[in-house]
Amino acid sequence: MSTIRVRAVSSGDTTVVQSLIQHPMDSGFVKNKKTGKLIPPHHIEVLEFVHGGKTVFTALWGPAVSKNPYVKFAFKGAKKGDEIKVSWVDNEGQSDTLTAKIG
Amino acid sequence: MIQSPDAPDRARRMILKGAAVCGVAGLGLADMTLLIGQALAADAKGWPAEAFKQKNEADVLKALYGKTATASDKIALDAPEIAENGAVVPIAVKSSLPKVTAIAILIPHNPYTLTAAYKIPEGTEAMVANRLKMAKTSKVIAVVESDGKLYTASKTVKVTVGGCGG
Numbered sequence: 001m002s003t004i005r006v007r008a009v010s011s012g013d014t015t016v017v018q019s020l021i022q023h024p025m026d027s028g029f030v031k032n033k034k035t036g037k038l039i040p041p042h043h044i045e046v047l048e049f050v051h052g053g054k055t056v057f058t059a060l061w062g063p064a065v066s067k068n069p070y071v072k073f074a075f076k077g078a079k080k081g082d083e084i085k086v087s088w089v090d091n092e093g094q095s096d097t098l099t100a101k102i103g
Numbered sequence: 104m105i106q107s108p109d110a111p112d113r114a115r116r117m118i119l120k121g122a123a124v125c126g127v128a129g130l131g132l133a134d135m136t137l138l139i140g141q142a143l144a145a146d147a148k149g150w151p152a153e154a155f156k157q158k159n160e161a162d163v164l165k166a167l168y169g170k171t172a173t174a175s176d177k178i179a180l181d182a183p184e185i186a187e188n189g190a191v192v193p194i195a196v197k198s199s200l201p202k203v204t205a206i207a208i209l210i211p212h213n214p215y216t217l218t219a220a221y222k223i224p225e226g227t228e229a230m231v232a233n234r235l236k237m238a239k240t241s242k243v244i245a246v247v248e249s250d251g252k253l254y255t256a257s258k259t260v261k262v263t264v265g266g267c268g269g
Binding site: 014027029045046054055057058059060061062063064065066067069070071072073074075076077089090091 | 146147148149150151155190191192195210213214215217218219220221222223224226227228230231232233234235236237238266
């Protein structure tokens with residue numbers, strides 16, 4: 001299952017996009033309770049939303065974004081049935097992509 | 104601008120493969136330099152690593168945008184007065200300033216000041232909502248780039264239980 005959940009709803013000329021991503025977003029400041037060692041930072045760095053070949057929103061995230069991050073934004077120019085592509089890359093080079101239909 | 108988010112990962116795998124078989128023929132020098140750069144710096148393409156290391160507002164703004172900011176009343180910063188759980192603090196920024204191209208959220212009392220930076224291309228509204236971690240009570244600063252200039256608004260959020268360490 002994808003780590004990405006996205007809901008994009010268009011109303012008039014504006015599409016509101018909400019997205020939830022499953023990711024630990026480890027800050028690097030939290031200790032592993034069993035070993036007492038710091039859990040290294042592991043967080044999404046770049047999250048991008050593309051509609052019709054154009055990037056409509058880019059998030060640049062550090063370790064202070066909450067676990068399982070949520071983001072909401074809105075853009076113009078899309079209509080119901082269009083596709084929006086969501087992709088992220090983290091600091092360990094892991095990534096995921098999902099394409100969703102705008103409702 | 105990452106059209107293909109798995110490119111760095113692919114690049115890294117290619118490098119590993121290349122190193123293993125010493126087979127780098129077919130790659131131009133420029134390609135190799137680019138690939139090696141990506142392989143060494145594990146950070147995603149376009150991620151402003153320097154800005155995320157800074158420990159105060161001025162240094163973040165300098166690293167991220169190369170300029171200073173002035174206060175504006177045209178930025179709405181929506182954050183709770185008191186955050187009971189510093190691990191999940193809902194924060195939203197909205198602005199009525201014209202030609203907004205970027206929004207960033209800074210928390211100076213966190214270990215690193217910059218928490219998130221957003222690029223707002225033309226056609227996208229000057230609005231973002233997200234959830235951030237706060238180590239302790241701090242001012243939260245919303246930064247908006249409008250028509251090439253930087254503006255800020257801030258609000259203090261009291262944190263009952265910090266959300267960075269443990």
